Amino acid sequence: MTSYNLAILLTHSAEQYPEREAIVFPATGRRMTYAEVDTVSNMVAGYLVGQGIQPGDKVALSCPNLPYFSLVYWGILKAGATVVPLNVLLKGREVTYHLQDSDAKAYFCFEGTPELPIGQEGYAGFQGADGCETFVVITAGLDGASPFEGVPTFAETLGGQDGTFETVATDEDDTAVILYTSGTTGQPKGAELRHRNMRDNAQLGEALFGADAEKPDTFLCVLPLFHSFGQTVIQNGAAAYGGTVVMLPRFEAGAALQLVQSEGITYFAGVPTMYWGLLGALKEAGDSVDVKKISDTLRVAAAGGSALPVEVHKNFREQFGVTILEGYGLSETSPVASFSPYGEEPRVGSIGRPVPGVEMKLIDPESWDEVEWSEDAVGEIAIKGHNIMKGYYGRPEATEEAIQDGWFRSGDLGRRDADGWYYIVDRSKDMIIRGGYNVYPREIEEVLMSHPDVSLAAVIGVPHESHGEEVKAFVILEDGATITEDELVAWGKEQMAGYKYPRVVEFVPNLPMTATGKILKRELS
Known part of the structure; x- marks a missing residue:
């Protein structure tokens, strides 16, 4: 090696x-x-x-x-x-x-x-x-x-x-970074990313958006660096081409907008809610923001983490004259797997095409067989290439379930058009994406059920205007329990990270189930 x-x-x-x-x-x-x-x-x-x-x-x-x-x-x-x-x-x-x-x-x-x-x-x-x-x-x-x-x-x-x-x-095959993610088991798993996984992903800048060390970009870092998106695309991507990283500890739309202007930001990457926030901040800022200056400087706007609403895409382009390019990836893929090509007219709602050195296909989730292509054919997205993790640290069985013959199964259902552009249709996992953070229902359910007043819990994501999804818990209480819904929310806040705990709790007498006792979450809302 x-x-x-x-x-x-x-x-x-x-x-x-x-x-x-x-x-x-x-x-x-x-x-x-x-x-x-x-x-x-x-x-x-x-x-x-x-x-x-x-x-x-x-x-x-x-x-x-x-x-x-x-x-x-x-x-x-x-x-x-x-x-x-x-x-x-x-x-x-x-x-x-x-x-x-x-x-x-x-x-x-x-x-x-x-x-x-x-x-x-x-x-x-x-x-x-x-x-x-x-x-x-x-x-x-x-x-x-x-x-x-x-x-x-x-x-x-x-x-x-x-x-x-x-x-x-x-x-280059040694492990450089272990990024924690969760699967359907609910327990966080460490994705082992090799030095070459991280290197090759960071060096995609030239092919994807014309990165040039002689004309270095200035990146605004609002994505958390502990997450794969901010770490690889911003921190490591900047280092690969001698770029400058302007750090904002916590995303606040008004402050971010002012920094885009004052620091001459040329590259902004964020989750959809951040773009939604920037548009709102622009309305409040009035004449204090020079939109033309931003439009003249900002050359790349990239989005990932969840689907970008069409209205946000359209409004951002109208206000700033910059087209948001959508991409797709996971912690297990270092993270970038696909991206909307820079310089081409993007297809709104698409996560783009596979990046150089990466293949994608649609498979049957049960058999792993490739789905026969048609415009309407839906399958689980599988990914193969230089970006695929070594495996889940200390979990050979979970690794074997996720990777076969070099192909990583994403857990996301998608379709592909005739030109090779991919579109996310749904998530085969129960994962909730709240403000760009992955929330895994089973982990939350297990914590809720550790409360003495809780008999059973089912957690789902419900639509939310600014966060994309909000965490909602349906709870069956133990007989004689006196806890209120607000009290259970407060308890959850003490037990779980701020992006995880359910903001909405609904007490119910029972939960819809199959004959085998599996909760039918699709019937909850």
Whole structure:
């Protein structure tokens, strides 16, 4: 096999364009060059090796869209270790599960805020995890004190490191990143993505939207970096071509719109609700936003995560003169599998054609046989190519169920037109997409049923104007239970990440079922 480490994306740009801006963080005015990012990530790598981290060891990272995420991410890779990015909304017990399931040896965690205590939840999760020996807290400021006794801060770990480090050689088939996703079992599974999976996906920029290192793009990073979309398309895609990443920790439509204008953003990627939000912010902004300036600068707008409403597509084009290009992918596909070709008139509602080096086909979900094509033929989308994961970490049976002969079954039903453009029809899994986040009903149902007053629960997604879908739970209570629907919502909020817990609960005397006892969710609404 070939020796390759994904971190070369950063080191190459640092060598070629050392003074070019790599990261901009408007919240503090911090602007870091490629040389600076490379140096600090070297220091992180040196610290990890000094702590005994070996090639192939797993290192977890909980951090919102802050420069620290990239600094630690690249440092982990340079040490030859595997990055395990965690959703910053996870609660303590969820963090414990992820650390133990991934066999993480070390964990970098942002301290958070009073509103989002990432550090408290992370440290609680770390304390409950066997085998994870090192915890580092990332404070908002480099001079911040550790909120946990005896726990080093990120700044303290850099002390004594000289900023030089020879990146550990890894094989291109070694695991670079483990991204957690869930399937019909409800328990999150770690998708192992190889160095070459991540490299090849990040380097699609030239073919998909004309990326050019001599004319680098400026990306607005509003997609969470712990998610495959933001991590590969924005962070790694920028590094591959010497681009600049402007980071916004949390999507707020008005702030994002102002940054698109003030920072001269040329590439914006988001989920449909973000585009819906930008259009709303534009109405409120009035003359404070120079639409023509944005139209002259913004050259690529990409959407994924869920279907883009036709009206949003049309209105965005009318307001900004930019056509949103839709794509499709999953964590297991690194993530991009298809995209609407740049420079061609997009087909509204289509997720585009397979990207270079990737094949797609429609199969029968039961037999895996390819569906005979017709304009109306529907089948499960299967994907094959350089982007397919190695497998689910520690789950050979789940891997075998998902991948056969190199083909990965997506769980999504689609159709294909005569020109090879694909369209999502439905989801064969029960997955809910709330504001771009994947929510898996069975996981929520199991948590709800751990409440002493809950006898049975069924969770579905219901339409929501801004989030796309909202999480709704139908609950059968135990005899004599006194809990109210609002109280159960509040309890769920304490037990689950913010994007997961059901905002709507309906108590019902029974649930529709088949003769075998399977709940008929299609009859719930």
